Amino acid sequence: MFLPILQIHSEDIPSYALVCGDPMRAELISRKLEEARELSFSREYRTFVGRISGVPVAVVSHGVGSAGAAICFEELIRAGVTTLIRVGTAGSYSEENPAGSLIVSTAAVRTDGLTRQLVPDGFPAVGDSRVVEALYEAASEQGGIVRKGITVTLDVFFQGVVDFPHKQFKQAGAVAVEMEIAALYVIASLRGVRAGAIVALDGYADADLAEVYDPNTDVVAQAVEREIQAALQAVVKLSILDGNR
Numbered sequence: 001m002f003l004p005i006l007q008i009h010s011e012d013i014p015s016y017a018l019v020c021g022d023p024m025r026a027e028l029i030s031r032k033l034e035e036a037r038e039l040s041f042s043r044e045y046r047t048f049v050g051r052i053s054g055v056p057v058a059v060v061s062h063g064v065g066s067a068g069a070a071i072c073f074e075e076l077i078r079a080g081v082t083t084l085i086r087v088g089t090a091g092s093y094s095e096e097n098p099a100g101s102l103i104v105s106t107a108a109v110r111t112d113g114l115t116r117q118l119v120p121d122g123f124p125a126v127g128d129s130r131v132v133e134a135l136y137e138a139a140s141e142q143g144g145i146v147r148k149g150i151t152v153t154l155d156v157f158f159q160g161v162v163d164f165p166h167k168q169f170k171q172a173g174a175v176a177v178e179m180e181i182a183a184l185y186v187i188a189s190l191r192g193v194r195a196g197a198i199v200a201l202d203g204y205a206d207a208d209l210a211e212v213y214d215p216n217t218d219v220v221a222q223a224v225e226r227e228i229q230a231a232l233q234a235v236v237k238l239s240i241l242d243g244n245r
């Protein structure tokens with residue numbers, strides 16, 4: 001089957017896939033793979049395949065925002081992917097988790113527009129427990145601050161005249177905000193596949209975005225490196241649990 005938006009053939013796509021917003025990060029991840037090759041680069045969607053410790057894996061960028069990312073997730077699932085892991089960045093809600101920390105998302109608050117058009121209000125966006133545990137275990141082996149927690153998925157990056165909802169979600173226990181995990185978790189549930197997500201914190205969602213937001217620091221680059229290693233090792237762990245090796 002040919003997937004028209006990603007511009008890939010399903011026959012080339014393995015059952016495990018790492019997804020990330022940035023096409024450059026997809027390329028960075030692909031450099032860690034054995035026998036890596038680029039299959040396509042169409043719009044924001046850049047697709048690589050290769051192996052990690054012998055396990056076939058795809059690496060695909062989905063761009064910024066749930067609407068475009070949803071197309072990527074849907075086409076990958078149509079291509080036969082059954083495990084999706086997002087390797088992203090997010091803004092922190094707490095000084096306990098400064099820039100450079102890693103968060104494994106157990107569930108996502110659906111403050112996006114996309115999932116409202118897919119499932120009714122009240123339907124949860126939840127990560128698969130096996131994927132979440134594999135990510136947490138693998139991330140903990142990398143060192144640094146690693147937490148599990150609820151993340152918020154929002155469509156807005158720079159604030160308009162409507163207040164950000166960060167204060168309430170923080171009080172309710174959420175730890176970070178990004179822009180695609182809810183879409184990933186809802187689509188995985190709708191299509192009967194499993195998904196998890198790990199994010200590197202690149203600053204404080206409220207304060208830094210208004211003033212000094214800089215995701216291009218060494219501390220963030222090192223955290224992205226650790227989350228990439230964690231996601232790849234999670235694939236290896238899952239493939240053993242799945243009986244593929």
Ligand SMILES: O=P(O)(O)O[C@H]1O[C@H](CO)[C@@H](O)[C@H]1O
Binds near residue numbers: 020022180
């Ligand atoms: O670093 P990525 O994976 O793109 O994730 C985060 O960064 C982008 C915003 O800068 C959004 O896509 C958000 O979810």
Ligand SMILES: O=c1cc[nH]c(=O)[nH]1
Binds near residue numbers: 177178202203204205
């Ligand atoms: O969506 C995002 C991504 C990174 N950092 C943020 O503050 N928000």
